[in-house]
Amino acid sequence: MSVGDGDLEERTTSIVRWMNTIRIPLYLCVTWVQFNILSDDVGTVLVPLGLAFLDTIMVIWGNRRKTGLGLFAFILSSLSLGIAVYSLQPFIGGFMIGWYSSHPLVIEQLLMLYLGLIVALVSLAEIVALLNESLKFKEKTPGPVFEIRTYEN
Secondary structure (H helix, E strand, O other): OOOOHHHHHHHHHHHHHHHHHHHHHHHHHHHHHHHHHOOOOOHHHHHHHHHHHHHHHHHHHHHHOOOOOHHHHHHHHHHHHHHHHHHHHHHHHHHHHOHHHHOOOOHHHHHHHHHHHHHHHHHHHHHHHHHHHHHOOOOOOOOOOOOOOOOOO
16 A cells, blocks of 8 residues: 555545435435426436435445545446436437437436536546545555665674
8 A cells, every 4th residue: 555545545435425425315306397298207216216225325324434435435436327228218319310400309318418417527526526436546655765874893
């Protein structure tokens, strides 16, 4: 363990807590919109609620521990990014074929589009920050140099 590793992990932990704290209200908004759109499909409501719960656990765990969040944060961010991109696929396909030019989006669809984009950007920013911190080359500071003196008569 080189000098400054604790500072690096503490900075990574604060980034993880900050990004997870941002995503929690976004997931709650997604849950609210999904509940209003598809109130009969419980699965679409449980996914963002589950992700908000996992982000809440990461924030609480990050407040209690200063190390060991990197791998779990990377997995959770990758999962969040994957689900956000998956939820944006119908919008991306619709924009590519020009379907939305003749069929405008309703307010719930616009909200889901913007919330999905924000969640994807926050998750991508967290992944980049985690990779940047973990792949950063650390300068090793040399330890104290001892000089051995001998006295000859």
